[in-house]
Amino acid sequence: MTAVAVALAARRALWLYRLAMAGQPAPERVAYAKDNAGAELKAQLVEVFGQRKLLKWTASGTAHFFVMWAFFILLTVYIEAYGALIQGGITGTPDFHIPLIGTWAVLGFLQDFIAAAALLGLVAFAVIRAKNSPKTLGRDSRFSGSHLGGAWLVLIMIFNVIWTMFLYRGAAINTGAFPYEGGAFVSEATAALLRPLGAGANQALEHVGLLLHIGVMLIFLVIVLNSKHLHIFTAPLNVLFSRRPDGNGAAQPMRSAGKLLDFEEADPDTDVFGRGKIEDTTWKGFLDFYTCTECGRCQSQCPAWNTDKPLSPKMLILDQRDHAFKIAPYLMASESERENLPEDVLALAGKPLVGEDGVIHPDVLWSCTNCGACVEQCPVDIEHIDHILDMRRYQVMIESSFPSEAGVMLKNLENKGNPWGMSEMKRAEWIEELDFEVPMVEDKMPEDAEYLFWVGCAGALEDRAKKTTKAVAELLHIAGVKFAVLGPMEACTGDPARRLGMEFVFSMLAQQNIETLNDAGVKKIVATCPHCFNTLANEYPQLGGQYEVVHHTQLLAHLVEEGKLTPITPIDEKITYHDPCFLGRHNKVYAQPRDIMAKVPGVRTQEMHRCKDRGFCCGAGGARMWMEERIGKRINTERVDEALTTDPDRVSTACPFCLVMLGDAISEKKNAGEAKESLEVVDVAQLLIRSIKGEPAPTP
Ligand code: SF4
Ligand code: SF4
Numbered sequence: 221m222t223a224v225a226v227a228l229a230a231r232r233a234l235w236l237y238r239l240a241m242a243g244q245p246a247p248e249r250v251a252y253a254k255d256n257a258g259a260e261l262k263a264q265l266v267e268v269f270g271q272r273k274l275l276k277w278t279a280s281g282t283a284h285f286f287v288m289w290a291f292f293i294l295l296t297v298y299i300e301a302y303g304a305l306i307q308g309g310i311t312g313t314p315d316f317h318i319p320l321i322g323t324w325a326v327l328g329f330l331q332d333f334i335a336a337a338a339l340l341g342l343v344a345f346a347v348i349r350a351k352n353s354p355k356t357l358g359r360d361s362r363f364s365g366s367h368l369g370g371a372w373l374v375l376i377m378i379f380n381v382i383w384t385m386f387l388y389r390g391a392a393i394n395t396g397a398f399p400y401e402g403g404a405f406v407s408e409a410t411a412a413l414l415r416p417l418g419a420g421a422n423q424a425l426e427h428v429g430l431l432l433h434i435g436v437m438l439i440f441l442v443i444v445l446n447s448k449h450l451h452i453f454t455a456p457l458n459v460l461f462s463r464r465p466d467g468n469g470a471a472q473p474m475r476s477a478g479k480l481l482d483f484e485e486a487d488p489d490t491d492v493f494g495r496g497k498i499e500d501t502t503w504k505g506f507l508d509f510y511t512c513t514e515c516g517r518c519q520s521q522c523p524a525w526n527t528d529k530p531l532s533p534k535m536l537i538l539d540q541r542d543h544a545f546k547i548a549p550y551l552m553a554s555e556s557e558r559e560n561l562p563e564d565v566l567a568l569a570g571k572p573l574v575g576e577d578g579v580i581h582p583d584v585l586w587s588c589t590n591c592g593a594c595v596e597q598c599p600v601d602i603e604h605i606d607h608i609l610d611m612r613r614y615q616v617m618i619e620s621s622f623p624s625e626a627g628v629m630l631k632n633l634e635n636k637g638n639p640w641g642m643s644e645m646k647r648a649e650w651i652e653e654l655d656f657e658v659p660m661v662e663d664k665m666p667e668d669a670e671y672l673f674w675v676g677c678a679g680a681l682e683d684r685a686k687k688t689t690k691a692v693a694e695l696l697h698i699a700g701v702k703f704a705v706l707g708p709m710e711a712c713t714g715d716p717a718r719r720l721g722m723e724f725v726f727s728m729l730a731q732q733n734i735e736t737l738n739d740a741g742v743k744k745i746v747a748t749c750p751h752c753f754n755t756l757a758n759e760y761p762q763l764g765g766q767y768e769v770v771h772h773t774q775l776l777a778h779l780v781e782e783g784k785l786t787p788i789t790p791i792d793e794k795i796t797y798h799d800p801c802f803l804g805r806h807n808k809v810y811a812q813p814r815d816i817m818a819k820v821p822g823v824r825t826q827e828m829h830r831c832k833d834r835g836f837c838c839g840a841g842g843a844r845m846w847m848e849e850r851i852g853k854r855i856n857t858e859r860v861d862e863a864l865t866t867d868p869d870r871v872s873t874a875c876p877f878c879l880v881m882l883g884d885a886i887s888e889k890k891n892a893g894e895a896k897e898s899l900e901v902v903d904v905a906q907l908l909i910r911s912i913k914g915e916p917a918p919t920p
Contacts, residue, residue: 221434221435221438222434222438224438225438225439225441225442226438226441228442228445229441229442229445232442232445232446233445233453235548236445236450236510238552239506239544239545239548239551239552240503240506240507240510241503242499242551242552243498243499243500243501243502243503243505243506244475244476244477244478244492244499244500244501244502244503245477245478245502245503246461246475246478246502246503246504247478248475248478249461249502249504250461252463252464253460253461256464259464260460260464263459263460263462263464264456264459264460267459267599267601268455268456268459271284271285271288271599273597273598273599274599276597277517279344279348280344280345280348280515282341282344283340283341283342283344283345283348284341284345284599285341286334286337286338286340286341287338287341287342287345287378289334289337289338290334290335290337290338290341290378290382291452293330293331293334294331294334294335294381294385296318296327296331297331297335297385297389297433298433298434298437299318300316300317300318300322300399301388301430301433301434302434303316303317303318304316304392304397304430305430305431305434308397308427308430313397314392314397314426314430315396315397315398315399316399317399318399322399323399323400323401324400324403325400325401325402325403325404326403327400327403328399328400328402328403328404328407329402329403329404329405330403331404332386332389332403332404332405332406332407333405335382335385335386335406336406338378338382339379339382342375342378342379342382345375346375349363349368349371349372354366354368359525359528361516362515362516362517362519362520363514363516364516364519364532365516365519365532365534365535365538366448366514366515366516366534366538367447367448367514370447370448370449371448371514373443373447374440374443374444374447374448374449377436377439377440377443378440380432380436380440381433381436381437381440384429384432384433384436385429385433386406386407386410387410387425387428387429387432387433388425388426388428388429388430388432388433389404389407389410389411389429390407390408390409390410390411390413390414390425390429391410391411391414391422391423391425391426391429392407392426393407393408393410393411394411394414394415394419394422394426395419395422395423395426397426398411448512448513448514449513450510450511451510451511451512451513451600454507454510454511454600455511455513455600457507457511458504458507458508458510458511458600458601458602459600459601461504461507462504462601462603463603465808466595466596466601467592467595467601467602467603467604467605467606468592468595468596468605468805468806469754469758469806469807470754470758470759470762471605471606471609471718471719471759472606472609473723473762474493474494474613474723475492475502476491476492476493477491477492481493481723483723483724483727488617488618493613493614493617493618494609494610494611494612494613494614494615494617494618494721494723495573495607495610495611495613495614496572496573496574496614496618496619497573498540498543498544498547498551498573498579499551500573500610500614501540501544501607501610504603505540505606505607505610506544508537508602508603508607509537509538509540509541509544510541511600511602512534512537512538512541512600512602513599513600514534514538515534515599516534517597517598517599518532518533518534518593518594518595518597518598518602518604519532519533519534519535519594520597521593521594521596521597521834522591522593522594523589523591523593523836523837523839523855523858524587524588524589524852524855526836526858527852527853527854527855527858528851528852528853529583529587529851529852530581530583530584530587530851531583531584531585531587531588533594533604535584536580536584536604536607536608537602537604537607539579539580540573540579540580540607543568543571543573543579546565546568547565547568547569549561549562549565550565550566550568550569551569573611573614574611574614574615574621580611582615582621583851585608585611585612585615586612586622586623586847587851588605588608588842588844589801589837589839589840589841589842589844589855590605590608590609590719590801590841590842591801591805591837591841591842592605592801592802592805592806593801593805593834593835593836593837595805596805596833596834597834608842609718609719609721611721612720612721613721613722613723614721615721616720616721616722617721617722617723617724622720622721623847623848625846625847625848626720626843626846626847628641628846629716629720629843629846630717630720630722630725633712633714633716633717633725633729634725634728637711637712637729637732638677638680638681638711638712639677639712639716639845639846640677640681640682642681644708644711645708646680646681647675647680647681647707647708647710648660648680648705648707648708649680650675650679650680650686650689650690651693651705651707653686653690654690654693654694656694656697658673658693658703658704658705659703659704659705660704660705660706660707661704661705661706661707661709661740661742663739663740664739664740664741665704665740665741665742666702666704668702669702669703669704670701670702670703670744671696671701671702671703671704671744671745671746671775672703672704672705672706672737672740672742672744672745672746673692673693673696673703673704673705673745673746673747674706674710674745674746674747674748674749674752674753674756674769675689675705675706675710675748676710676713676747676748676749676751676752676876677712678749678876678877678880679748679749679876680710682876682880684876684879684880684883685748685749685876685879685880687902687903687906688748688772688876688879688903688905688906689748691903691905691906691908691909692746692748692772692776692905694909694913695776695779695785695905695908695909695912696746696775698785698912699779699784699785700784701775701779701784703746706736706740709736710733710736711729711732711733711736712729713729713730713733713751713752713755713756713759713760714726714727714728714729714730714733714755715751715752715754715755716751716843716845716846717729717843718755718759719841719842719843720842720843720846727763730755730759730760730763730765731763733760733765734760734763734764734765737765737767738764738765742767743767743768744767744768744769744770745767745768745769745770746769746770746771746772746775747769747770747771747772748771748772748874748876748903748905749875749876749877750771750800750801750802750803750806750807750809750874750875751802751841751875751877753769753770753771753802753803753807754802754806754807756769757769757807758806758807771803771807771809771812771874772874772905773803773809773812773813773816773874773904773905774809774812776812776816776904776905776908777811777812777813777815777816780815780816780819780908781815785908785912786912787819787820787821787908787911787912788821788911788912788914789821789910789911789912789913789914789915790820790821790822790911791820791821791822791823791907791910791911791917792822793822793823793824793868793869793870793917794824794825794826794866794867794868794869794870795817795823795824795825795826795868795869795870795871795872795907796825796826796827796828796863796866796868796871796872797813797814797817797825797827797831797871797872797873797904798828798835798838798859798863798871798872798873798878798882798901799813799831799832799835799873800838800873800874800875800877800878801835801837801838801841802841802875803874803875804832804833804835805833805835810832810833813872813874813904816904816907816908817872817904817907820907820908820911821911823907826866826868827866828862828863828865828866829862829865830862836855836858836859836862837855837859838855838856838859838873838875838877838878838881838882839854839855839856839859839881840856840877840878840880840881841877845877845880845881854885855881856881856882856884856885857885857888857889859881859882859885860882860885860886860889860895863882864889864894864895868899869898869899870899870900870901870902870907871886871899871900871901871902872901872902872903872904872907873901873902873903873904874903874904874905875903876903878901879901879902879903882901883900883901886899886900886901898917
């Protein structure tokens with residue numbers, strides 16, 4: 221039986237390997253893992269063995285922690301079981317023990333403890349699943365869309381592993397074949413229950429229990445390799461080959477056959493442009509498919525899913541996985557073999573990956589705000605945004621199929637270097653509203669300037685965001701920080717183009733900016749827009765632009781800490797802070813904006829329920845700022861509804877796009893009489909300058 225189960229498991233493992241290899245190569249993943257062995261080892265210890273992400277969800281995380289460790293520790297019980305089986309077969313006395321440690325009471329205790337804890341874990345899982353059943357909660361259940369039958373089967377199989385273990389060990393104590401003299405407290409309790417049955421019955425139960433224990437494990441092994449519990453084996457690999465610190469931050473450059481795509485030479489007929497078919501996915505993408513546990517944590521945090529849009533990051537992964545499995549014979553066949561495949565497989569293989577009748581509906585693809593909540597929450601490091609961006613790239617660059625409104629933004633970026641199509645000369649107009657000089661880079665950075673202040677398109681051209689720009693400039697001026705701006709020489713970083721999938725326009729803008737920055741000799745940059753910040757800090761290095769980049773909240777918090785900025789005038793207001801996704805989740809800047817507010821006298825802060833790494837998006841990221849939101853509730857309205865539950869005097873944030881999105885939703889609420897007239901959304905820099913200068917509260 222062992223040989224059959226192992227053969228079936230090996231055949232399935234080989235099938236999965238061949239299927240993944242039918243995808244695109246990803247040499248950069250292997251190279252990174254090799255070059256960062258220390259970081260990868262730490263990730264294995266923290267993510268896999270320490271279950272860091274799972275433990276953020278206390279009840280289910282703790283349950284999973286014990287069940288996962290049971291898999292490791294109970295391997296020793298299986299060594300004992302096989303040893304007893306073989307030794308019993310040879311000598312007639314199955315009193316095998318593991319050499320050196322096999323009679324140690326601590327090991328006996330550990331085995332029983334972890335099995336009992338796993339049993340409690342199973343009860344917790346069952347309760348969690350029952351309480352969160354999609355049958356009662358519908359879309360609100362994180363298990364909505366998951367394969368529920370398989371999950372219950374696995375819980376039952378783990379239960380079978382545990383009760384058969386205690387049966388065989390309890391009986392073994394009574395027959396004298398048990399290796400431990402103490403410590404195995406549950407086995408001893410079971411032995412006490414079985415003892416009255418007599419020696420013969422205990423001997424029979426020991427044999428039956430042993431065979432059942434091994435048999436259950438072998439059946440379970442085959443089930444695991446054919447179910448979502450495949451993650452038991454693939455999760456450590458997926459963590460090993462994932463991006464560090466995670467799949468947020470930089471969008472990845474485009475690759476074809478594992479090589480970076482050079483747009484000067486790339487040929488859409490021979491090169492892979494994003495993902496147009498499932499086989500354009502890299503083997504790492506396939507590993508993501510195999511590793512999804514269907515836990516639905518990503519889905520529960522997704523702003524699109526939570527506002528009744530069709531996108532679920534979980535289903536995005538599962539739909540691709542199911543499609544890949546269905547057409548696996550096609551993917552693994554040679555050209556000549558494909559002709560002989562069944563009609564249904566060939567028909568499915570021809571199904572578009574994205575399309576009205578495709579595997580992924582366009583409304584799913586275009587609903588994503590790139591907020592990173594899915595990536596942040598996924599306990600097995602699945603990189604949803606990479607999947608989404610690759611599909612968008614194909615749709616935009618090959619199919620020219622994307623929401624038409626975004627086309628205007630793309631044209632404006634190409635022609636004017638900003639999404640609104642305004643003249644570049646307008647980029648410096650905000651400076652005229654200040655009562656001090658702001659040096660502008662001509663060819664080179666002024667010698668005494670420490671920072672280049674990257675103003676960003678919104679910061680230079682959008683009225684509400686301009687207030688932040690002026691506040692930051694004033695604060696730097698007060699603190700004595702020397703800075704300069706590029707003015708008309710600054711162009712959009714390319715973030716909206718890249719997040720839409722138009723890598724070509726991103727590349728064009730990025731190269732232009734990098735040339736400007738490098739020619740000017742820029743070393744340090746401060747940016748107010750988290751999207752610019754993310755692109756400059758994390759994505760420009762991909763194209764040779766290496767700078768020390770800080771967000772304005774980081775620099776201002778530092779200046780306050782150093783005593784170079786001293787907020788004095790009390791602001792007697794209750795303020796709730798909204799974490800911008802590209803500042804928080806994508807770049808882990810959570811503390812500094814809060815530190816600044818904490819230093820302003822009189823400010824009373826209250827967190828929204830969804831904050832910090834679980835912060836809820838404003839709806840603008842992923843180029844959604846330039847698309848209509850036609851499906852479900854507006855994301856910015858959902859966020860403002862949440863902000864209103866804290867009854868704030870003001871909502872603060874640290875991103876020009878959040879400022880606009882939340883501001884729009886607040887205006888609608890005011891018009892509907894659902895928010896007080898004085899409520900406004902402001903950047904934390906505006907709060908700080910107000911306290912430092914003793915200015916009155918801004919009027920809406
Ligand atoms: S990035 Fe945000 S919007 Fe996109 S799928 Fe993930 S959670 Fe949903
Ligand atoms: S993608 Fe990750 S978070 Fe989402 S269901 Fe799968 S394992 Fe869970």
